[in-house]
Amino acid sequence: xxxPHDQEVTVNGRRYRFPAEPTVVxxxxxxxxxxxEAAIAQGLAPNLAGLIESGANLxxxxxxxxxxxxxxxxxxxxxxPVVHGIAGNYFLDPETGEEVMMNDPRFLRAQTIPAAxxxxxxxxxxxxxKDKLRTLLAHGLxxxxxRAVAFSAERADRATAAENGLSxxxxxxxxxxxxxxxxxxxxxxxxxxxxxxxxxxPDLMYLSTTDYVQHKAGPGSRLANDFxxxxxxxxGRLDAAGALLALTADHxxxxxxxxxxxxxxxxxxxxxxxxxxxxxxxxxxxxxxPYVAHHGALGxxxxxxxxxxxxxxxxxxxxxxxxxxxxALSREEACRRFELPPDRVGDIVVLSGRRKVLGxxxxxxxxxxxxxxxxxxxxxxxxxxxxxxxRRVGLPPGRELRNFDVFEVALNLAAGRGKPLxxxxxxxxx
Numbered sequence: 001x002x003x004p005h006d007q008e009v010t011v012n013g014r015r016y017r018f019p020a021e022p023t024v025v026x027x028x029x030x031x032x033x034x035x036x037e038a039a040i041a042q043g044l045a046p047n048l049a050g051l052i053e054s055g056a057n058l059x060x061x062x063x064x065x066x067x068x069x070x071x072x073x074x075x076x077x078x079x080x081p082v083v084h085g086i087a088g089n090y091f092l093d094p095e096t097g098e099e100v101m102m103n104d105p106r107f108l109r110a111q112t113i114p115a116a117x118x119x120x121x122x123x124x125x126x127x128x129x130k131d132k133l134r135t136l137l138a139h140g141l142x143x144x145x146x147r148a149v150a151f152s153a154e155r156a157d158r159a160t161a162a163e164n165g166l167s168x169x170x171x172x173x174x175x176x177x178x179x180x181x182x183x184x185x186x187x188x189x190x191x192x193x194x195x196x197x198x199x200x201x202p203d204l205m206y207l208s209t210t211d212y213v214q215h216k217a218g219p220g221s222r223l224a225n226d227f228x229x230x231x232x233x234x235x236g237r238l239d240a241a242g243a244l245l246a247l248t249a250d251h252x253x254x255x256x257x258x259x260x261x262x263x264x265x266x267x268x269x270x271x272x273x274x275x276x277x278x279x280x281x282x283x284x285x286x287x288x289x290p291y292v293a294h295h296g297a298l299g300x301x302x303x304x305x306x307x308x309x310x311x312x313x314x315x316x317x318x319x320x321x322x323x324x325x326x327x328a329l330s331r332e333e334a335c336r337r338f339e340l341p342p343d344r345v346g347d348i349v350v351l352s353g354r355r356k357v358l359g360x361x362x363x364x365x366x367x368x369x370x371x372x373x374x375x376x377x378x379x380x381x382x383x384x385x386x387x388x389x390x391r392r393v394g395l396p397p398g399r400e401l402r403n404f405d406v407f408e409v410a411l412n413l414a415a416g417r418g419k420p421l422x423x424x425x426x427x428x429x430x
Contacts (some may be wrong), residue, residue: 032209039228041234047236065301071250080339085109088286115140129210153188170261190234249385300379304345324356
């Protein structure tokens with residue numbers, strides 16, 4: 001079905017033009033700007049350098065908490081967590097009192113941009129590194145239509161036409177099934193994107209990688225440079241295939257360890273148990289997911305549930321004074337400041353600084369999988385991310401970008417898209 005290029009879709013109160021050409025949005029998991037800058041400086045990313053020279057090289061701020069799930073869903077819906085409801089990888093379900101993964105579409109409260117484009121007649125492709133995101137990102141797509149494909153690199157060998165819109169994915173992509181803890185998982189995402197662009201010709205495609213490399217190595221390291229050289233090769237192929245290409249990230253990454261290489265952790269459950277009856281507080285770490293080997297479930301954002309009637313003021317004051325804590329906020333203040341859904345946040349929200357992570361109890365964290373000094377994310381120090389587009393971008397004066405503005409930038413503001421559509425302002429996470 002041919003769709004007029006001047007058609008618009010409205011998603012969560014924001015207007016987007018229907019793609020006038022194949023449009024590819026990439027979330028480079030964990031990619032603070034320094035990784036790309038270092039690879040370019042060492043001559044390892046000529047395609048990214050070319051995009052920056054001829055297109056747009058912008059900086060955006062991620063959503064808080066600066067974790068994978070809330071930011072991928074913010075990107076795909078164009079809105080912050082207060083709108084879409086995904087406030088972490090993991091949360092305390094108030095209906096059951098159980099701690100659960102927030103990767104079931106029943107937790108999603110907003111339509112996705114690809115689903116809206118699909119409803120308008122567009123062809124959609126979504127490829128993720130890990131399967132934890134696939135069902136959320138593909139929510140609202142009809143896999144039986146022949147016009148939608150969504151699969152993960154992690155489970156590419158299990159893809160079916162009924163569930164994923166495509167079977168025999170390994171043969172289709174031409175690569176073996178990659179290991180979950182590997183750079184090859186992200187390479188599979190890019191290789192799949194190139195093949196889909198060549199054969200399926202989607203109107204809109206979303207590719208989301210994994211931050212395995214970024215958790216292990218900083219900008220300019222050999223491991224990181226090798227990874228971004230690989231990314232650069234696929235960026236060049238996507239660009240050469242004629243796609244409008246926009247890259248951003250879900251969060252950055254920082255060293256979170258002491259000089260001896262051990263993690264620099266404030267164990268919040270132990271902290272609260274020393275001040276309240278043991279077990280009265282319940283600390284939730286939203287970074288938690290099935291893939292904790294590379295971060296030990298240690299990040300820079302935590303939320304704490306307290307017994308009804310607990311006086312928060314002395315606890316907030318003591319937390320704010322604790323070494324490495326950037327912010328200790330009540331639920332109301334945290335939700336207002338960071339645009340979070342109040343029913344999915346505890347009584348207290350804690351953010352730690354550039355070098356500090358937050359844990360529950362020392363005995364509850366298995367750190368045996370950390371074969372390198374800890375690098376992690378989640379706080380304010382990991383919100384600065386790149387936004388690179390292979391077209392000039394007409395950004396309104398004074399506009400501060402969020403990573404979840406990337407579809408607006410690609411569909412509404414990139415060169416050749418005509419007069420920009422009115423933007424919906426979003427508050428800063430700072």
